[in-house]
Amino acid sequence: MSNVPSYDPAALEAKWQDRWAERRTNEPDLDGASRPFYNLMMFPYPSAEGLHVGNMFAFTGADIYGRFKRLQGSDVFEPIGFDAFGIHSENYALSVGTNPAVLIPQNIDNFRRQLKRFGGMFDWRHELSTTDPAYYKWTQWLFLQLFKAGLAYKKRAAVNWCPKDKTVLANEQVINGRCERCDTPVEQRFLDQWFFRITSFADRLLANLDHLDWSSSTATLQRNWIGRSEGAELTFETPAGAKITVFTTRPDTVFGATYLVLAPEHSLVDALTTEEQRAAVKAYLREVQGKDVVSRRVGEKTKTGVFTGSYARNPATGESIPIWLADYVLMEYGTGAIMAVPAHDKRDFEFATQFHLPIRQVVKVEGEPLPCVSEDGTLMSSGAFDGLPCREGGRKITEWLASRGVAAARLQYRLHDWCISRQRYWGPPIPIIYCETCGPVGVPERDLPVELPFIEDFRPDDTGVSPLARHKEWYFVKCPQCGREGRRETDVSDTFLDSSWYYLRYPSTEFADRPFDPARTKKWLPVTTYIGGNEHAVLHLLYSRFISMVLKDLGHIHFEEPFPKLRAHGLIVKDGAKMSKSRGNVVIPDAYIRQWGADTFRMYLMFLGPFQEGGDFRETGIVGIRRFLEKVWALAHEASVPTTGGSRGGGLAKDTERKLHQTIRKVTADTESLDYNTAIAAMMEYVNMLRETGNGKREALEPLVVMLAPYAPHLAEELWEMVGGKGSVFGQRWPAYDERLATAGDVEIAVQVNGKLRSRLTVPRGLAPDDVLARAMADESVKRFVDGQPVRKVIYVQDRLLNLVI
Ligand SMILES: [Zn+2]
Numbered sequence: 001m002s003n004v005p006s007y008d009p010a011a012l013e014a015k016w017q018d019r020w021a022e023r024r025t026n027e028p029d030l031d032g033a034s035r036p037f038y039n040l041m042m043f044p045y046p047s048a049e050g051l052h053v054g055n056m057f058a059f060t061g062a063d064i065y066g067r068f069k070r071l072q073g074s075d076v077f078e079p080i081g082f083d084a085f086g087i088h089s090e091n092y093a094l095s096v097g098t099n100p101a102v103l104i105p106q107n108i109d110n111f112r113r114q115l116k117r118f119g120g121m122f123d124w125r126h127e128l129s130t131t132d133p134a135y136y137k138w139t140q141w142l143f144l145q146l147f148k149a150g151l152a153y154k155k156r157a158a159v160n161w162c163p164k165d166k167t168v169l170a171n172e173q174v175i176n177g178r179c180e181r182c183d184t185p186v187e188q189r190f191l192d193q194w195f196f197r198i199t200s201f202a203d204r205l206l207a208n209l210d211h212l213d214w215s216s217s218t219a220t221l222q223r224n225w226i227g228r229s230e231g232a233e234l235t236f237e238t239p240a241g242a243k244i245t246v247f248t249t250r251p252d253t254v255f256g257a258t259y260l261v262l263a264p265e266h267s268l269v270d271a272l273t274t275e276e277q278r279a280a281v282k283a284y285l286r287e288v289q290g291k292d293v294v295s296r297r298v299g300e301k302t303k304t305g306v307f308t309g310s311y312a313r314n315p316a317t318g319e320s321i322p323i324w325l326a327d328y329v330l331m332e333y334g335t336g337a338i339m340a341v342p343a344h345d346k347r348d349f350e351f352a353t354q355f356h357l358p359i360r361q362v363v364k365v366e367g368e369p370l371p372c373v374s375e376d377g378t379l380m381s382s383g384a385f386d387g388l389p390c391r392e393g394g395r396k397i398t399e400w401l402a403s404r405g406v407a408a409a410r411l412q413y414r415l416h417d418w419c420i421s422r423q424r425y426w427g428p429p430i431p432i433i434y435c436e437t438c439g440p441v442g443v444p445e446r447d448l449p450v451e452l453p454f455i456e457d458f459r460p461d462d463t464g465v466s467p468l469a470r471h472k473e474w475y476f477v478k479c480p481q482c483g484r485e486g487r488r489e490t491d492v493s494d495t496f497l498d499s500s501w502y503y504l505r506y507p508s509t510e511f512a513d514r515p516f517d518p519a520r521t522k523k524w525l526p527v528t529t530y531i532g533g534n535e536h537a538v539l540h541l542l543y544s545r546f547i548s549m550v551l552k553d554l555g556h557i558h559f560e561e562p563f564p565k566l567r568a569h570g571l572i573v574k575d576g577a578k579m580s581k582s583r584g585n586v587v588i589p590d591a592y593i594r595q596w597g598a599d600t601f602r603m604y605l606m607f608l609g610p611f612q613e614g615g616d617f618r619e620t621g622i623v624g625i626r627r628f629l630e631k632v633w634a635l636a637h638e639a640s641v642p643t644t645g646g647s648r649g650g651g652l653a654k655d656t657e658r659k660l661h662q663t664i665r666k667v668t669a670d671t672e673s674l675d676y677n678t679a680i681a682a683m684m685e686y687v688n689m690l691r692e693t694g695n696g697k698r699e700a701l702e703p704l705v706v707m708l709a710p711y712a713p714h715l716a717e718e719l720w721e722m723v724g725g726k727g728s729v730f731g732q733r734w735p736a737y738d739e740r741l742a743t744a745g746d747v748e749i750a751v752q753v754n755g756k757l758r759s760r761l762t763v764p765r766g767l768a769p770d771d772v773l774a775r776a777m778a779d780e781s782v783k784r785f786v787d788g789q790p791v792r793k794v795i796y797v798q799d800r801l802l803n804l805v806i
């Protein structure tokens with residue numbers, strides 16, 4: 001054994017981080033690159049606590065992929081930035097009593113330090129922050145493009161209002177009726193809001209999902225969110241000839257519609273109200289108006305409503321049914337009127353019970369009491385349609401009513417227009433000026449950015465008006481069209497608007513006079529691979545797709561889908577529990593990196609479980625990874641000393657050669673599919689074999705160093721230099737394998753659980769029993785039969801059979 005110096009990650013990692021910066025190792029030639037590969041990860045919100053281990057997990061997985069692609073010959077662009085506007089930052093600033101304009105740059109400094117320390121292959125020339133006027137100038141420009149195209153509009157609308165955060169929330173930010181940030185029950189308020197017409201793109205957003213190479217979990221979440229439902233518009237007519245149109249997803253239940261309900265704001269309310277009922281209706285409308293300001297909750301147990309005095313004809317039964325008003329029907333949804341089928345709808349059932357309206361069952365499902373909302377039944381009391389299954393019955397009834405001119409098949413979406421205004425401080429001001437004469441006028445592009453003024457008192461208040469209205473010099477401004485006194489829009493835009501286009505900005509950060517340079521955009525976009533978390537499946541990812549479509553339609557970019565390939569990573573938990581501040585189990589990466597080094601920490605995170613599923617952070621495992629890297633370190637040292645194992649030209653022993661090719665094959669495939677944990681296991685197996693056989697020659701080590709480089713980039717650079725390699729290890733080519741050599745030594749092992757054959761594994765001949773067991777335990781079908789139970793006995797017949805007794 002030669003005298004091997006000890007592995008000192010702190011010194012070695014600092015050395016290589018300096019070299020990468022000096023040599024501009026991570027800065028691809030953005031104009032001259034011949035094989036551009038845009039490796040994108042979701043940029044972080046720079047919290048005061050610093051980078052969380054969850055971010056680190058996501059970034060490491062994405063960084064490994066980028067480095068791997070680079071070694072395979074691509075020009076990889078891997079940028080990073082900061083999503084630094086928004087309510088998170090503002091609320092934190094409020095809680096510590098410091099202006100976010102002061103706090104955020106400090107947080108960003110800390111994040112930047114952490115991101116450099118973990119060894120990401122970031123091109124720091126192209127760092128961006130959404131709070132930089134040079135960035136949000138173009139966020140405002142984007143708003144103006146939508147405004148000019150008629151895709152941004154303002155309307156008074158019932159919005160979700162969090163009384164604690166004093167802000168409007170998007171539907172996506174309301175979880176089970178509560179604010180996703182502070183868990184306060186959300187109220188409904190009526191406020192003037194800016195919306196983007198994302199619903200006009202619902203069909204395209206949905207249809208394109210079929211052609212995107214996305215994790216299926218993400219695509220499914222988004223599909224459900226868009227929520228396309230097939231249904232029908234049905235017409236109910238009054239004796240006086242007024243036509244009331246309703247949308248329903250359950251035309252099969254029309255025979256059970258025993259009354260109609262209109263939203264109190266419906267345009268026909270006045271015409272339908274009879275003299276006898278006028279006083280009662282007026283009183284009810286007053287009651288509802290009073291509720292507008294405070295709250296108009298949907299789904300309350302006690303329903304309120306009033307009878308108009310009028311009747312309409314059910315187009316299926318011909319019966320006269322009463323027309324009611326109730327605030328559980330909202331103008332925003334469908335047509336503002338519904339046919340009530342109390343036997344088969346929960347809210348209608350509650351309403352009918354309360355007001356003693358008839359309940360008629362028209363769908364039969366064995367064993368289900370009323371209200372029976374299942375669609376898996378058959379029709380009854382529905383005339384000629386009795387006995388048909390619900391869905392078929394619905395289609396037939398729609399056809400029948402359509403032939404009589406009182407129905408039409410219709411599609412509806414769950415998706416609503418995107419409410420982008422926020423009555424808060426910490427965001428880009430929406431670039432609109434209100435003029436008494438001209439109405440709302442877009443700020444001329446030459447006057448952008450509309451800078452967010454520094455204001456001392458940035459607290460939101462209960463009026464629902466942004467704090468910016470309190471800054472008089474900023475608020476009053478000349479109308480750009482007529483020159484008269486106007487006033488600025490005081491709402492700022494949603495932080496999801498900032499992040500809806502950041503991937504377009506990265507390659508073009510140095511251009512001050514355009515949001516994205518056409519040539520750069522053509523070369524680098526759409527993004528080659530995007531890796532991020534499923535918590536952004538319905539917000540960020542949907543909005544980004546929408547914004548790309550708009551920019552494509554307006555002729556600004558050449559593609560409409562920004563992320564053709566997307567992979568969702570899993571989540572890291574701690575000792576089986578989700579990490580959270582309240583539980584006090586959040587892992588801060590810094591201390592671990594200080595103790596073990598960034599390379600060990602990166603590999604440990606990736607070894608916790610499959611990257612796309614996540615894993616459980618247990619402190620005990622990290623030393624195993626460190627030992628593995630120390631073994632590689634020692635082997636490389638021995639191989640670099642000519643008098644020991646480092647002789648050249650002798651070639652590799654047959655077994656070593658086979659194992660090498662098998663390892664390259666496995667690490668290549670697993671890294672490509674983001675199965676980093678099994679790739680690491682394969683490298684460990686290989687290293688163990690080299691140590692046992694004493695076959696640590698350079699020919700055996702060099703390919704290992706290159707394969708290790710995406711995972712432990714600092715160590716790989718050092719070892720590459722040590723074995724006499726030229727330049728950066730990232731200038732090398734990923735090793736190739738010979739399929740013939742790799743398969744030569746494979747055997748198939750039958751895996752039994754309690755004596756029954758459950759799976760077959762292909763493994764190299766002579767694989768150690770522990771390794772065979774580990775592979776069997778990772779096999780999906782074996783896992784299913786072991787089902788988490790302890791294995792009591794293991795019977796192994798070398799190269800043939802493994803039986804697990806549980
Ligand atoms: Zn809240």
Ligand SMILES: [Zn+2]
Pocket residue numbers: 435436437438439479480481482483484
């Ligand atoms: Zn004007």
